[in-house]
Amino acid sequence: MEEILIISNYYPPEKGAAANRIEQLALKLFQNNYKVSVVCPLGNYPKGELFPEYKGKFSVTENRDNITVKRLWIFPSVSKNLLVRILSVLSFSLSLFFYLLFKKTPKKVIVQSPPLLLSFLSIFVLSLKNKKIILNISDLWPLAAIELKALKEHSFSHKFSLWLERFIYKKSTLILGQSNEIITHVRTIVPSKKCFLYRNFPDHKVDNLELKTEENQPIKIFYAGLLGIAQGVFELCEKIDLKGLNVELHIFGDGAEKKQIETLLLSANEPKIFFHGMLDRNELHKKIISFDIAVVPLKTRIYGSVPSKIFEYGALGFPILYFGGGEGEAIVFENQMGWVANVGNYVELNSKIKEISNLSKNELDLLKKNIFEKAQSSFNLDNQIEGLIKNNAF
Template identity: 25%
Template structure:
């Protein structure tokens, strides 16, 4: 089976879509599939092409048996709706053109969050007369509406109509949460064609490890209780709440050994750093993104992981992939996301749930766990037990079965 996968995020980028696609594709190759990825020059989230790469019309490389075709796109930082849309549209066009050089394809996949990649996958499906799968990672454009990135009602209506068109025309949909499937079914999409393959973690890469003492010493974290956020600093993440909690902790008796680490990049990072400086938050440490191979070392610095999204009904349908990485490494979570993911935390006993955007509650929970090593150890043990269910290799094999079945169905017709 020859799988053609369209995605505008792929390693060496380290965000969730890049990691999921790479780890799935690598497993599909082990299953005997031929996998071709069409992507762009790595640049997320700063909009700067990574060292060793160029934004060329077309380049080809092999990555663990995966054929990776990189195409030219308009590159911009992960901020500003209209510039980002131009980025998405350029990839849609470039990926569609590049697909004509890929022969004998059995099934096509287009992945979100944004759905311009899915438009390209749909067009490739028509051109090659092969079935296609919409991998649904986010309910876009609902997300951009929630964060206020676009307020024009006509534009939003047009995007929503396009969204529904793609759902209907996809041969199958693979959603990353059960909530997404329920949402689409409620909007009239046939639930029988929607499968759920959740995010997970590569248990060979993310595994328990002792705190890296040299790194902790270098970062001024030696002997500290470290609560940390690892990931994109974007509009949806509401990380101002984490700074508010840090400010509260500075006046909490016995919490002077607590440090809060924010590792990553994104549209809000510069503002967050300026905000922390204005408030003289001496207990906050900002770190830039690190290569994928180094990420587990930085996770291992944490005594507890903060997972946070803004408080909005839309995010009740989201399961942040970092939850599974924390489980795999045995890191308890302070989970400030409502809905399906919070239920996983409560059911599996891998940490505490916190009301999103409630800085007082977040600060209280950090201080509470900093003084309760026995509770942390109990959470840690449950993390490791629960991680087995979310082994990325097993999830990839489940999706491979869906791909095999879909490859034998008829493609969409105009």
């Protein structure tokens, strides 16, 4: 059985798309006869504090579903202060640096990026050890940081990040990109680099549509995921207009904007917006089985970003109300998965919600069935992994 190591900043029991995505990759590689190990921080995300089972520990080794998980020390934080967040990333990066330097590692290693500093230090050590380095890029940094105004263009931090970015692309053996935009960008820096498209498809193990469309109930739109700056869920709650419509908005998740959202909903006395907090993935799927539409927002159009929620909820049969621009917009439109509003245009978004409000339950039910069938064939994780293995990506 061939060995492969995955280096990631997130892994279950942490919640969110990033942790789920890496776990799916690990499990699928195991199912295809790889001996898989993962190195990640002690569990702390999304609250930015160590989970009770990891407090007071420097490192922990676990076995989760036949995957060996090595958790290393981190100074956890979700502070909005950039220096504090850099310190948090640096703490795990240094733990990882010494781990990779002195521990025996497999010949093949998958490195998740971002965080950029984490991937840089990993690739620096692994290149010295002459490993096959598979760089898995889910977002383009520092480009995304500039678009989110987290970095100032042409600043020292920006220039240093650009240097880190070029280094990791050049030193990687090959690159997996979650979008065509990512691959296009990478090839502007390293034109001859071997690249593969690797979408964030889920594996729900659902063969039949399980969603229930309830009669005599409002149409239930939901958001589930990180409540961070990039998603802009707080602004969505501020500017969405549900007055006089047969529509409710339900929010699940945790993150930096959680308290703002809770405060807004209490002060505004908005009867059609409900906040449920963070739920376990399986618990969430049970809760939303009678819901109708998944909203996927981004605060600004981020080049290279394709939110995995498109595939996550499309594969369950949910129509998508997409509000993020870019390649994700094209995926929703081309696969007839729902509605698209231009990113940041709340007039257009509210217009789409009015259209949704006029749908009959029969129309919604048919739409769910069509999307489920489309996703079964188009968003197939097994086929994707098998194709990548056949092309020697792993």
